Amino acid sequence: MKISKVSSLRGELRIPGDKSISHRSVMLGAIAEGDTAVSGFLKSADCLATIDCFRKLGISIEEITDGSLYMNGACGNGPLIVIHGKGLRGLKAPKESLNAMNSGTTVRLLSGILAGQNFTSRIEGDRSLSKRPMKRIIRPLEVMGCNIASEDKNNCLPLIIRGGSLKGIRYKSPVASAQVKSCILLAGLYADAPTFFTEPSLSRNHTELMLSTFGGNLKTRKKEKEPEHFSVIPKPPKQAGASDDSNEYTTIIYPGTILRGQRITVPGDISSAAYFIAAGLITPNSEITLRNVGINETRDGILRVARSMGANIHPFNVRMEGREPVADLIIRSSHLTGTQIGGALIPTLIDELPVIAVMAACAEGKTEIRDASELRVKESDRLASIITCLTLLGIRVEETQSGMIIEGRGKKAGSAADASGRNAVFHGSVIDPQGDHRIAMAFSIAGLVSDTPVVIKDTDCVRISYPDFYKDLKSLEG
Ligand code: S3P
Numbered sequence: 133m134k135i136s137k138v139s140s141l142r143g144e145l146r147i148p149g150d151k152s153i154s155h156r157s158v159m160l161g162a163i164a165e166g167d168t169a170v171s172g173f174l175k176s177a178d179c180l181a182t183i184d185c186f187r188k189l190g191i192s193i194e195e196i197t198d199g200s201l202y203m204n205g206a207c208g209n210g211p212l213i214v215i216h217g218k219g220l221r222g223l224k225a226p227k228e229s230l231n232a233m234n235s236g237t238t239v240r241l242l243s244g245i246l247a248g249q250n251f252t253s254r255i256e257g258d259r260s261l262s263k264r265p266m267k268r269i270i271r272p273l274e275v276m277g278c279n280i281a282s283e284d285k286n287n288c289l290p291l292i293i294r295g296g297s298l299k300g301i302r303y304k305s306p307v308a309s310a311q312v313k314s315c316i317l318l319a320g321l322y323a324d325a326p327t328f329f330t331e332p333s334l335s336r337n338h339t340e341l342m343l344s345t346f347g348g349n350l351k352t353r354k355k356e357k358e359p360e361h362f363s364v365i366p367k368p369p370k371q372a373g374a375s376d377d378s379n380e381y382t383t384i385i386y387p388g389t390i391l392r393g394q395r396i397t398v399p400g401d402i403s404s405a406a407y408f409i410a411a412g413l414i415t416p417n418s419e420i421t422l423r424n425v426g427i428n429e430t431r432d433g434i435l436r437v438a439r440s441m442g443a444n445i446h447p448f449n450v451r452m453e454g455r456e457p458v459a460d461l462i463i464r465s466s467h468l469t470g471t472q473i474g475g476a477l478i479p480t481l482i483d484e485l486p487v488i489a490v491m492a493a494c495a496e497g498k499t500e501i502r503d504a505s506e507l508r509v510k511e512s513d514r515l516a517s518i519i520t521c522l523t524l525l526g527i528r529v530e531e532t533q534s535g536m537i538i539e540g541r542g543k544k545a546g547s548a549a550d551a552s553g554r555n556a557v558f559h560g561s562v563i564d565p566q567g568d569h570r571i572a573m574a575f576s577i578a579g580l581v582s583d584t585p586v587v588i589k590d591t592d593c594v595r596i597s598y599p600d601f602y603k604d605l606k607s608l609e610g
Contacts (some may be wrong), residue, residue, distance in 0.1 A: 133576065133587070133591040134586075134587050135578075135579025135580065135582075135585060135587075135588065136579060136582075137580060137581060137582055137585075138580050138609050138610065139417065139610060140418050140610045141412055141415045141418040141419075141580070141609065142418060142419055142420065142608060143420060143421075143607060143608045144420070144422075144423065145408060145421075145422055145423065145604050145608070146400065147400030147402075147404055147408075147424050147425050148176075148400060148401060148404055148598060149173055149174035149399070149401060150174065150398050150400065150401040150402075150403075150426050150456075151174050151176060151178055151179060151237070151403070151597050152237060152310070152336060152338050153342070153396075153398045153399065153426070154170070154173050154176075154179040154182075155178070155179055155235075155238060155241065156314070156342050157170040157173065157213070157215075157342070157396045158170070158182050158183055158213070158215055159182065159241055159242070159318070160342055160343065160346050160391060160394075161215030161217050161394075162191040162215055162217055163217065163219065163222070163223070163245060163321070163391060164219070164346050164347075164393045165217055165218075165219045165390060165392055166392060167214055167215065167217065167393045168214070168215045168217055168395070168396060169199075169213075169395050169396070170212060170213040170214075170395075170396045170397075171207055171210050171211070171212055171395075171396070171397050171398070172210075172398035172399065172400075172453075173211075173212075173398055174398065174401065174597075175599070176596060176598065177595045177596045178233070178235035178237065178238065178596050178597060179235075181232055181233040181234070181235045181238050182235065182238045182242070183213075184231065185230040185231070185238060185242055186223075188227070188230055189253075190218070190222075190223060190224030190226075191216065191217070191218060191223070192215075192216040194216075195212075195213055196211065196212040196214055197211050199211060202214065207395050215393075217391075217393050220322065220390070220391065221249075221250075223245070223249055225249075225251035225252070225253070226253050229253075229254040229255065229256050229290065230253060230254065230255045231255075231256055232256070232257040232261060232289075233257060234257065234258050235261065235596075236261060236264055236311055236510075236511075237314075239257055239261065239266070239289065239291070240266075241311065241314045241315055242255065243255065243266075243269050243273065243293060243315055244273070244316060244317070244319040245318050246295050247273050247280065247293055247295055247298060247322070248295055248298055248319055248321065248322025248323075250295055250296065251295060254290055254291070254292050254293075255289060255290060255291045255293070256290040257289045257290075259567075260511050260567055260568075262288055262289045262290075263288060264288060265287065265288065266282055266287050266288055266291060267282075268307065269312055269315045270282065272301065272303045272305070273293075273316075273319060275299075275301050276300075276316075276323060277296070277297065277299045278294075278295070278296070278319070279293075279294035279296065280292070280294070297324065298320075298322050298324065299323055299324055300320065300323040300324060300325030300326045300327045300328075300387070301316075301323075301327055301328070302328040302330075303327070303328065303330065304330040305331045305332070307332070307506060308335045308476075308478075309335055309479075309506070310336040310337070310338070310430075310479070313335055313339070313383065316329045317383060317385045320387060321348065321387055322387065323387050325387070326384050326386045327385050328382055328383075328384050329382065329383050329384075330355075330380055330381070330382040332380060333380070333381070333475070333476035333479055334354075334379070334381045334430055334476070334479065334480075336428070336479070336480075337352065338428070338456070340352060340383055341428075341454075342454075343385075345396075346391040346392060346393075346394055347389055347392050348389055349385070349386040349388075349389045350383060350384060350385040350386065351383070352381055352382070352383040352384075353382055354379075354381050355380035355381070355382065379476040397453045397454060399453045399456050399458040400422075400424035400425050400458070401426060401598075402425055402428075402431050402434065402435075403483045403570075403597070404597065404598045405461070406483075406484040406487050406488075407573050407576075407577050408420055408463065408604070408605075408608070409422070409435075409438060409461070409463055409487075410487045410488070410490055410491045410577050411577045411580055411608070412464065412465065413438065413443050413444070413445075413463060413465065413468060413491060413494075414465075414490070414557070414581050415465060415580050416465050417465060418464065418465045419464050420462070420463045420608060421460060421461070421463075422461045422463065423460045424460070426453075426456055426457070427458065427459050428457060429457075429480070430479070431480055431481075433473075433477050433478075433481030434484040434487075436480075437477070437481060437488060438491070440471045441466075441470070441491065441492075441495055442466055442469050443463075444463070444465070445461055445462070445463055445464075446461065447461050448460055448461075448462070467496070467542065468491060468492075468495035468496065468540070469495050469540075469542070470492065470497030470499040470540050471495075472500050472502075473485075473488070473500070473502070473504075473535075474500070474501065474502030474503040475502070475503055478504055478506070482504075483510075483570060485501065485514065486514060486517070486518050486574035486575075487573070487574040487577060489501070489536070490522075490574050492538040492540055493522055493525075493527045493538055493558070493578070494540065494541065494542050494581060495540035496540055496542040496543065497542075498537055498538065498539055498540065499537070499538045499540060500536075500537045500538075501535035501536050501537075502532070502535045503534050503535065504535040505534045505535075510568070510570075511568040511596070512565075512566050512567070512568035512571060514568070514571065515531070515535070517565070517566070517568060517571045518571070518574075519531055519536055521563050521571065521574075521578075522538065524561040524562075524563065525559055525560075525561055525563075525575070525582065525586065526558055526559035526561075527539065527557075527558065542557070556581055556583035557582070558579075558581060558582035559582065559584065560582045560583060560584030560586050561587070562587045562589060563586060563588050563589065564589045564590070565588060565590065565593060567593045568593060569594050569596040569597050570597070572588050572590075572593050573594055573598065575588060576601075
């Protein structure tokens with residue numbers, strides 16, 4: 133795919149459904165009693181892998197193209213996914229291995245549910261997923277009493293899960309990961325006592341919100357800062373690099389509730405909107421309206437970072453879809469300046485960092501990204517991928533211990549070249565996303581402000597999260 137410079141982007145897009153929420157709607161629908169009807173479901177390869185796994189676990193999942201035919205149109209006229217839930221204990225032993233394909237969310241959340249079943253299952257995945265760390269879920273599930281083993285010497289896939297009775301635990305996760313948290317909360321539904329899950333800062337909370345909607349009993353609390361006058365005994369000085377625990381959050385799940393089928397409307401995915409937020413900001417003479425963007429505060433880090441860079445983004449029509457906040461956004465070309473990104477902000481924009489790096493390259497001044505080591509264990513080593521791709525496109529970037537410093541090539545506001553709106557930030561090159569959908573899409577956006585085209589090798593991977601990405605991008609070109 134060849135992406136060439138454009139003079140402007142204009143128009144309106146409806147952002148496709150949120151991937152994280154789509155996965156959860158199928159999983160919770162399957163273990164709830166009765167039907168769950170989902171509108172706005174993201175039919176991407178990752179979410180279809182989740183549907184496939186639950187079908188193999190004996191759950192009937194239908195696709196209804198005309199919603200008016202279901203419950204006299206009570207769920208609207210659009211397409212629906214209907215999950216015929218069988219309750220917490222209603223899954224059947226699968227006859228073959230479950231295949232999570234490329235999807236980390238599928239394997240990690242599903243493992244939590246399978247840990248509580250009275251049968252054995254095996255989960256495998258594609259080459260990329262089979263390299264991603266699973267110890268982070270194996271360890272806490274073992275503490276809960278689950279018999280879970282990796283067939284791989286590095287604790288990666290395939291996993292064999294011999295489900296059974298589970299104990300409620302208190303677990304402090306070393307990483308802020310919604311996949312780990314959700315795995316343990318879902319296993320907690322099957323435990324003999326409450327489970328406490330603590331994370332260093334708050335990761336996306338869609339599982340907690342949706343579990344509450346389905347009737348689950350759980351709560352989240354922030355660790356309170358110790359008041360200064362409290363420390364009668366002087367505290368030992370903090371070790372360099374030691375984590376600050378004042379951002380810690382604990383979620384407690386109480387077992388023993390029955391989940392009931394629901395109607396779910398999936399908001400648009402801010403991680404997909406991110407490409408067009410960046411595109412609208414960095415392309416001259418542009419104005420784009422993005423409809424239906426989920427703005428849950430555990431996901432909206434890109435908006436906060438963009439604002440700190442001077443972005444012109446106007447949210448309107450702010451509303452709720454169930455427990456999830458949603459808005460429409462107007463994005464206008466902006467003069468961006470470098471910024472600092474790190475700490476508790478990172479989990480709120482973790483999947484957006486590749487395209488934020490592209491924005492940073494277009495900003496005036498340096499941008500530093502810190503505390504982003506988790507990028508190393510995504511669909512590719514995204515720290516390495518971002519640095520390689522930016523360098524190929526002519527950007528100076530320095531790798532640091534947990535991130536990078538990007539030297540933006542944006543011109544000073546008001547300079548002649550800037551006013552002409554014809555600046556190219558990048559030098560065209562060939563980018564190999566190595567099967568990573570977010571790298572493919574982020575660096576496609578770079579092509580819009582590149583002197584010669586950016587060629588993305590093998591764009592098939594965008595079907596993981598955004599099958600219509602290139603069609604939507606084309607629709608905005610003037
Ligand atoms: C996800 C959580 C995040 C994110 C992933 C989706 C989820 O992963 O990167 O794309 O749906 O829970 P981690 O939990 O590994 O941070």
